[in-house]
Amino acid sequence: MKPLSWLFSISIIVLISSSLYHHGVNEFFYNENDISFVEEKEAKDFIEKDYDKYVQHFSIQDLRARKVKTITEYIEKSSEDIIPFTEEQKNIIISSVKYANQYLKQHPLIQFEYFRNTPWQFILTNGFYEQGLPHTRGAYIFLSKNFFSLSTEAQINTLIHEKIHLFQRFHKELVKKDLEKEGYKEYCLRKEYPGIRANPDVDEYIYYHPSKYLMVATYKSDYPENIQDILETSVHKEHPYEEFAYNVAKYSSSVFKK
Numbered sequence: 514m515k516p517l518s519w520l521f522s523i524s525i526i527v528l529i530s531s532s533l534y535h536h537g538v539n540e541f542f543y544n545e546n547d548i549s550f551v552e553e554k555e556a557k558d559f560i561e562k563d564y565d566k567y568v569q570h571f572s573i574q575d576l577r578a579r580k581v582k583t584i585t586e587y588i589e590k591s592s593e594d595i596i597p598f599t600e601e602q603k604n605i606i607i608s609s610v611k612y613a614n615q616y617l618k619q620h621p622l623i624q625f626e627y628f629r630n631t632p633w634q635f636i637l638t639n640g641f642y643e644q645g646l647p648h649t650r651g652a653y654i655f656l657s658k659n660f661f662s663l664s665t666e667a668q669i670n671t672l673i674h675e676k677i678h679l680f681q682r683f684h685k686e687l688v689k690k691d692l693e694k695e696g697y698k699e700y701c702l703r704k705e706y707p708g709i710r711a712n713p714d715v716d717e718y719i720y721y722h723p724s725k726y727l728m729v730a731t732y733k734s735d736y737p738e739n740i741q742d743i744l745e746t747s748v749h750k751e752h753p754y755e756e757f758a759y760n761v762a763k764y765s766s767s768v769f770k771k
Contacts, residue, residue, distance in 0.1 A: 548610055548633040550598045551653060556636040557592045565651050567713045570704060575711045578737040579644070591642040598637050602661055605668070606635060612665075613672040620761065631679045633672075643713075644740050647671050649678045650713045673762040678714040681754050685716065688754075696723035697753050708732050710743055715752040728752050 563569050568584055568591075581587040598606075610633050631652075638645065638657045645657035654675045660668060681688050698721040703709055706719055708731040720728045730743045730751040737743070749759040 548607055549635070550603055550606075551634055551636045553595050553597055556595045556653075559636075559651065559653065560592045560595065560642070561588055563588060565713070567650055567711070571711055572709070574708060574732045574735060574737055577735075578710070578732065578740050578742060591638075594638045594640070594642040596637050596639050596658070598635070602637070602658075605661060606656075606672075609665070609668045609672050612669045613676060616669065616673060617676070617761075631676065631683055633676075646740065647675055648713050649675050649682065652679065652683075654679070670762045674758045675714075677758040677761050678754065681714075681716075681757070689716075692720070692753055697721065700727060706731070708735075710740065710751075712751065712755075714758070715754045720753050722750070722753075726750070728756075 568588055571584055571587070576582065576584070576587065579587055581590065634653050636653050636655050638655060640657045640659055642657070643655065645659045647654070647656050647660060649655065654672070656671075660671065663671065700719045700721050703715075703717055703719055706729060709719070710730045710732055712730070722728050728750055733742050733744055749756045
């Protein structure tokens with residue numbers, strides 16, 4: 514989920530780029546300009562069947578933060594929240610993707626070709642589902658209509674951030690090895706930690722940062738007001754994946770202007 518400092522270690526990005534070079538990922542290349550806007554039926558089916566089991570693992574605090582009483586209620590309301598893209602919205606995303614690709618291409622520590630196997634597939638919501646926060650699930654990037662009220666720079670930054678999360682999901686074992694090399698250590702499974710906030714953009718573990726602090730975001734109480742009602746205010750410290758995504762995306766606004 515979106516809203517790091519440049520500390521996620523430059524070397525982790527170098528390690529990922531180097532490792533990918535030796536893993537033959539380029540055999541999966543696709544056209545970087547291929548963008549799809551998922552049909553409502555497909556999007557609703559994904560939500561309703563909870564294919565990635567994200568909602569299935571919600572705690573009572575997760576439900577309360579989302580103003581629902583049961584998982585079934587949340588799934589039903591989330592499915593109803595799916596809306597189609599307008600042509601104007603599609604054009605805005607197509608333009609932002611062009612800039613996001615351009616940024617990743619010229620990033621000095623990223624070999625962009627290894628991101629090309631991760632397609633741009635978008636689903637739009639009205640703002641109830643996950644309270645409108647941009648995030649990824651499966652192969653999809655979820656945006657709400659609030660995305661279109663952001664500045665151009667913020668839109669590009671958001672898409673870069675979410676693209677990184679998709680990369681992390683589809684290259685999980687590779688990223689895991691590089692985290693270990695960088696000194697990030699698994700502490701426990703997220704499901705074992707009381708009061709933790711659900712986040713679809715991270716893996717199943719809580720980590721110790723190399724600087725020896727625990728990376729976790731927990732709700733302030735058993736009755737959180739919303740998803741962002743958490744004790745940890747520096748969201749990039751929630752998980753290495755979030756730290757990585759923020760660090761890569763953070764300078765995009767200084768590079769691209771329309």
